[in-house]
Amino acid sequence: DQALSLRDITKTYNPGRPNEVAVLRGASLSLDRGEVVALVAPSGAGKSTLLHIAGLLDTPDTGAVVIDGADMTRLGDHARTATRRGQVGFIYQFHHLLPEFSALENIILPQLANGVAKAQAEARARDLLERVGVGPRADHRPAALSGGEQQRVAFCRALANEPSLLLADEPTGNLDPETSDQVFGALMALVRDTGLSALIATHNMELAARMDRVVRLDAGEVVTP
């Protein structure tokens, strides 16, 4: 029973041009339900590309992306978009919160867009913020929060619509080591609590070691170190 299966994914940017770069050359990876996997590789190896393909933000040249047993390569654009919005949560190095809205509103808005009633969306947003320790700061705008708090809010937003799969690209990469450690702890607690499957790209080997399994991107393929 797999949350995500990437099968023989290839991706080349600028094909046929002088700046052609074959980033993925037959990358395969499967995540069991509830499994948390670390994706490590040097900068430029293709981590973001792989995450974007897994999260249906980009399409592979060849290969298949299977989410919760459904082959996304066979779906049309509408169904892919619906799957991305409903089943996949994304976290980036930078929080990308909407600056003019409060922490709470940033977590409510994606739920409203997904058809959740306002009272229910607010209750869920408050619950998520409590669980990552930002409850007392719920009404602050992002600029009034610390870097660690901003990232915790971004985690809550990614989980707002109860995705089954979480994809994270250096989720604590912008934070100092101590904050990074704490914020990562909060993320892991949230992920374990909800039984989410997660693929988390990181340069930090200590954080990688706290996940269930580590894989590496090497010459465009996923390898187990």
Ligand code: ADP
């Ligand atoms: P990582 O996340 O491991 O740093 P990326 O997936 O961002 O790696 O990038 C892998 C390689 O592909 C890099 O050489 C990068 O410059 C190149 N690349 C990424 N996105 C594009 C794009 N949209 N167009 C052209 N080249 C790209």
Ligand code: ADP
């Ligand atoms: P990171 O290293 O944090 O993964 P990057 O700076 O490599 O982020 O990439 C940020 C965004 O820019 C990604 O969406 C990636 O696809 C795009 N990108 C990266 N390299 C290139 C490139 N050479 N040409 C065009 N887009 C690129």
